[in-house]
Amino acid sequence: MNRYMYSFILLVFALSFFAFGWVSHTAYVPYEKEQEQTLLDTIRENKTLNVVLLNAPSTYYIGPDGPQGFEYDLLQSYAEHLGVDLNITTAHTVKEAIALSKNPNIHITSASLSKTPHREKKFHFGPSYFEVEEQVICNRGMLRGSNFPRNVEELAGLNIMVGADTSYSETIKSLQADGYEINATTTSEYSTEELLEKVAKHEIDCTIADSNIYALNLRYFPEIALAFSISKREQLAWLLPKNAKELEADMYAWLNDYNQKGKMTQLKDHYYSYILFFDYYNTKMFYKRMKSRLPKYEKYFKYAAKRFDIPWTLLASVSYQESHWNAKAKSFTGVRGLMMLTQRTAKMLGVKNRLNPKESVIGGTRHLKQMIKFVPKEVEGENRLKFALAAYNIGMGHIKDAQKLAKKLGLNPNVWSDLKIVLPLLSQKKYYRTLKYGYARGAEPVKYVESIYNYKDILDKQNKVLKTDLVTSKLP
Numbered sequence: 001m002n003r004y005m006y007s008f009i010l011l012v013f014a015l016s017f018f019a020f021g022w023v024s025h026t027a028y029v030p031y032e033k034e035q036e037q038t039l040l041d042t043i044r045e046n047k048t049l050n051v052v053l054l055n056a057p058s059t060y061y062i063g064p065d066g067p068q069g070f071e072y073d074l075l076q077s078y079a080e081h082l083g084v085d086l087n088i089t090t091a092h093t094v095k096e097a098i099a100l101s102k103n104p105n106i107h108i109t110s111a112s113l114s115k116t117p118h119r120e121k122k123f124h125f126g127p128s129y130f131e132v133e134e135q136v137i138c139n140r141g142m143l144r145g146s147n148f149p150r151n152v153e154e155l156a157g158l159n160i161m162v163g164a165d166t167s168y169s170e171t172i173k174s175l176q177a178d179g180y181e182i183n184a185t186t187t188s189e190y191s192t193e194e195l196l197e198k199v200a201k202h203e204i205d206c207t208i209a210d211s212n213i214y215a216l217n218l219r220y221f222p223e224i225a226l227a228f229s230i231s232k233r234e235q236l237a238w239l240l241p242k243n244a245k246e247l248e249a250d251m252y253a254w255l256n257d258y259n260q261k262g263k264m265t266q267l268k269d270h271y272y273s274y275i276l277f278f279d280y281y282n283t284k285m286f287y288k289r290m291k292s293r294l295p296k297y298e299k300y301f302k303y304a305a306k307r308f309d310i311p312w313t314l315l316a317s318v319s320y321q322e323s324h325w326n327a328k329a330k331s332f333t334g335v336r337g338l339m340m341l342t343q344r345t346a347k348m349l350g351v352k353n354r355l356n357p358k359e360s361v362i363g364g365t366r367h368l369k370q371m372i373k374f375v376p377k378e379v380e381g382e383n384r385l386k387f388a389l390a391a392y393n394i395g396m397g398h399i400k401d402a403q404k405l406a407k408k409l410g411l412n413p414n415v416w417s418d419l420k421i422v423l424p425l426l427s428q429k430k431y432y433r434t435l436k437y438g439y440a441r442g443a444e445p446v447k448y449v450e451s452i453y454n455y456k457d458i459l460d461k462q463n464k465v466l467k468t469d470l471v472t473s474k475l476p
Contacts, residue, residue: 040246043107047084051075052100054111055090056193057216063460070212070271071110074129077263081254093191095165098123101239107247109239112210114167116234124242127252128235129264130212134171136227137214138206139199140280149206149227152180158205160184163192168208171231193217200224210236215275219458222283262412269417270382274454277447286320286455290462293325297338300358304365313463315365317455318389321448322364327357339364368392376403379414386416389452390423390445397437398426398445405431420446 043049053060053072060072067076067088079086091097094111101109101123114132115125136155142148149155152175162168164186172184190198195207196214200221208230209217218224240248258264294316301319305312316325322340323329330336334343337360346354351363371388374396379387391399402422403413411418425431426442 038246039107039241039244040250043084043247044082048087049075049079049082049084050087050089050105050107052089052091052097052103052106052109052111054094054097054191055092056112056191056213057220058112058210058213059110060088060090062464070130070267071112073267073270075108075110077258078251078254082250093188094163095188098165098239104241107241107244111239112213112236113239114210114234115237116167116170118170119167124240124244125237126240126244126248127255128237129255130236131233132210132212132236133229133233134168134208134231135211135214135229136206137196137199137209137224138227139202140223140225141202142205143225147205148225151228152182152230155206156181156183158183160206160208161190161195161198161204162186162208163190163195164188166192167210167231167234168192171208196221196224210234212236212272215272218275218278219283219454220461222280222287262415262418266415266417269420273417273420274450274457277450277454283458285324286458289320289325290459297325297327297357297361300338300361303358304361307362308365308369310365310368311456313456313459314385314452315361315368316459317452318364318368318392319361320455321452327360328355339367341367371396376400376414383414383416386449386453387419389449390419393445393448394423394440394442395437398423398440398442401432401435401437401440402426402442405435416449420449 037045053069053075055061056069058070060067060069062068072088076086089100089103089106091100091111094113097109097111097113100106108126112132113119113125114134115128119125136149138148138158147154147158149158160172160183162172162184165188169186172182172186176182176184187195192207192209192213195204196209196217197220198204199207200223202223206227211229214224214226238251240251297319298312298316301312301316304310304315319325319338323338325338327338328336329338329340331340335341337354338357339360341349341351341354341360341363343354345367346352346363349363349366351359353359354363368388371391372384374391375384375387387399399419402419402425405425406413406418406422409422411422413419423440423442423446426435426440429439432439
């Protein structure tokens with residue numbers, strides 16, 4: 001009996017095992033199909049990042065040394081992170097950029113686009129990279145009258161124009177819906193920068209622009225003035241396709257790392273730091289002297305630039321900062337000429353007559369070239385030139401003192417954005433008493449370098465405009 005019971009149990013067990021195996025086998029579906037390729041995978045595989053970039057000072061433009069602009073540099077850094085090339089499609093207005101973003105081959109659209117509630121319902125944004133606020137910008141001449149607006153109510157009766165399909169047009173519509181009388185027209189023909197130029201020429205009274213766009217264009221159009229802010233702080237971000245989940249995640253991780261390494265601070269410093277030193281009267285005089293004085297000496301700057309491989313616009317800017325392009329300039333300390341050389345420095349450089357424009361420019365350029373060579377090798381890229389300019393103003397000994405102090409304070413001693421924080425400390429006893437070269441008026445080289453780069457940027461833009469006009473005039 002026991003033997004039969006034992007055999008029965010074995011039979012039941014065998015049948016159960018067989019049934020389990022058969023059910024499992026029929027339920028199993030082999031995972032042979034590969035996962036669908038993501039947009040990020042496609043970008044890496046094709047080694048190309050397709051982007052739409054707004055052609056404007058705040059985003060992307062062709063400078064004397066090739067492509068540049070805050071958002072271009074940021075995108076280029078991201079492309080390098082991915083190990084791919086940047087393929088740019090240019091847009092000239094925000095409306096055009098948004099239209100191009102719908103192309104299925106476009107991966108990122110960069111046009112200084114703010115994340116407004118209206119846009120977030122229609123588009124997919126990536127991570128925020130900049131904070132701005134919308135500002136009402138009017139002609140400076142209106143300050144002398146009674147019609148320069150200080151609030152929304154005072155916009156009534158003014159001739160206002162903003163770009164179509166921009167956050168500014170959204171703001172105007174919202175205010176009009178709230179009952180404000182605002183005579184504003186929208187345009188698809190002009191970019192925000194072109195509208196700021198219209199304000200400067202007083203072809204219109206006012207426009208609206210993001211704070212970063214106003215700041216960048218103030219040096220080009222000194223006749224514009226900030227009336228008031230018309231919005232709260234808003235975040236700028238890139239437009240992404242809806243199927244960009246992995247791309248967006250990678251972008252967030254990269255941007256976080258970019259911020260933590262201090263690269264974002266350096267980038268913002270490069271494009272926006274000069275704003276702290278903007279002076280309306282000085283900028284107006286610079287434009288005036290570009291016409292009246294610069295033509296007499298431009299050939300010397302270009303000759304020295306070619307000989308020493310330094311941009312002529314930078315040499316001209318150094319000269320303006322030093323002497324306002326006055327070949328007979330003389331300071332109370334005895335420095336003289338276009339490049340304001342001391343007698344000792346002139347003798348060392350072989351300059352026999354400091355009042356001779358050509359000798360002064362060549363001597364000053366040779367001196368700057370020497371300073372560049374003396375900058376520590378750890379300082380790279382454009383930082384070398386800024387360090388050299390600061391040394392031209394204050395001496396290399398104080399620059400090296402500032403580097404040591406920067407390191408002690410936990411800052412990067414090899415980037416200008418950190419060094420310029422430290423340089424003003426050289427005038428404080430608790431810092432300079434421990435340094436080799438002691439006291440220095442450290443705030444001066446900071447203003448010196450920032451002012452030179454401000455002038456250089458104006459000259460570069462003016463030079464580009466002249467070349468464009470020349471080409472256009474030759475067209476049939």
